[in-house]
Amino acid sequence: MDDDAVRDTERGGAGAEGLDAAVLGGFLAVLDRLGARERVAYLLHDVFGLSPGETARVMGGSPDGAARCARRARERLRGGGPGRDGGDPGARRALVEAFLAAARARDAVALAALLAPDAVAYSERGPVHGAPAVAAAAAGLAGPGVLLRPALVEGAVGAVAHVDGRPVAAVSFGFRRDRIVGLEITTGRDGLRALGPVFPEG
Structure with missing residues (x-):
């Protein structure tokens, strides 16, 4: 050299x-x-x-x-939490509705298409990184007998999973432009009570 x-x-x-x-x-x-x-x-x-x-x-x-x-x-x-960076609330609700529909269908491919490539899901089992892994985790939220309902979770667009009318998990979403970049999955009675999810009328 x-x-x-x-x-x-x-x-x-x-x-x-x-x-x-x-x-x-x-x-x-x-x-x-x-x-x-x-x-x-x-x-x-x-x-x-x-x-x-x-x-x-x-x-x-x-x-x-x-x-x-x-x-x-x-x-x-x-700088304030998931979904609080001034994006269009209507577009985000539509994105979450599409995400929930794909989750109900257990369609990991459709779920991954709604996620940013570097999406992260946080739960009691620790973080899961990357759209394919996050999509697989989200598909597992909608097992047999699970009802997924849109909700506001700590003021952010999210959803709550119910089994036999009882809430068992809450999800809040973080967004980047037209993709979901983060999921916060909370389970357990105390954790869900602390979140205080609010359901839209109708």
Whole structure:
């Protein structure tokens, strides 16, 4: 390798190191927006992929509390939470209706077409990444005897799954343009009660 090539390689390496440092600095600055418990919940649940139960064992408290803490952290980092970036509510309701219809049909291909490629689903089992995996998880929401109803979940467009008239899971959606980019899946009586879903009339 000649001297010019060596110098180019060294400059490229130095540039990459500078970029890595800048990205790390930005990530740490973002984490500084969070409270201590939110930061721990976000790192354990979202970054390292621990379930809410495992996160709760580290943090103390209940799995529902750990999941809510991680959810609040995501909302603060995103600037207000899923679905609150000023998009057209009517278009989002139509997108959710199409998503629910595909979920009822257990059609993972149709579900994936409504998702951003980098979509993420968060549940008590930890995060699931990528449109195909999220679509497969969503298809599982509408098993036999499950009724999916549109609802407002913590003020965001979402849905609630019922079995024998009893709510068993709630889903809120995050959006990017004309695709769903995030799902928050909450189960358990305490978790659902804390969300306080609101159902449209009719």
